[in-house]
Amino acid sequence: MIQPKIKMKVVGSDRDVGEVSNVIADPVTKSLSHIVVCTDDGGQRVVPIDQVADVSEGVVLRCSAVTVSGYPLLCRDDYTTVHQQEVAGLEARLDVDPGHTLLPVPEGDRDIPRRGFFTKFTIAINAVLAIPLAYPVLKFLIHPMYAPYSNQWVKLASTNQFSDADAPRSYRFKKTIKEGYLERTFDKSHWAMKASPGTLxxxxxxxxxxxxxxxxxxxxxxxxNVPYVVFSGKCPHLGCGYKWRSTKKYSMAFLCPCHLSIYDIAGGVLTGPAPRALDVLPTRVTPGGDIEMIDVEFKAGRADRVRVI
Ligand code: FES
Structure with a gap:
């Protein structure tokens, strides 16, 4: 039996061509089918075993060096090792150093890049098909984040409730908000007043x-020139509720008990940490005398007004 050894010198019919780097076994017959010749130019050519004429000091080929250079280059991805395929005892039987005997990968398992492409292509097609199904769900979930603010008018009070000017009163109303798919209603309050010309x-x-x-x-x-004014019920400092009451220093003022911001009748800051005046809300008076407002909220704790609701 012809038994080339790894690193054996390989000689063509005309000259040296390189040395044996691997051998390839036939997985069915469990015998050598090719030798892999590492040629002088660094390539690895797969040479059929029947081109081996003799193995003694080296491997002597029947063909020339030019013919060897025409044999296919070794594509390592097309082969596994005997160890990987767990063919016990094959290398010992072939008398080859462990790790140097290659077995061809079955045709159906090759061409991984092409299969990878088809896998990605299938995923892409599925993703495209899923968009019409997922879109309504995503839209439903994220819509509140991108929905425009509600500029709905809400009745707060009536003009006939104000006989005196500069006598603010707190009025409650129901507020309903949607958070994702949840809806909740709660009580809120704002301050409304009929303003004197000076306050206005x-x-x-x-x-x-x-x-x-x-x-x-x-x-x-x-x-x-509309004398009815509505102030947001939230203190612009950190959002606490405040009262209209007398204080030590001021006969009447809006007093926030949280950090003792005090505002005058026009909402201006008299003292305390408040960064801006009370927030005036969009207000209108209907022909029937209702005082309506848009329930706007601005970010607390900053001098400018940034709407958040
Ligand atoms: S929340 Fe009103 S003063 Fe701080």
């Missing part, structure tokens, strides 16, 4: 108040 001037300081949406579009303008 302090609130508006000579100009109408514009309210803008996220895109910067004006969605409402409070006219400075």
């Amino acid at each position: 001037e302090s609130v508006y300081q000579g100009k109408d108040i514009e309210f803008r949406d996220k895109s910067g579009e004006v969605y409402w303008v409070n006219r400075r």
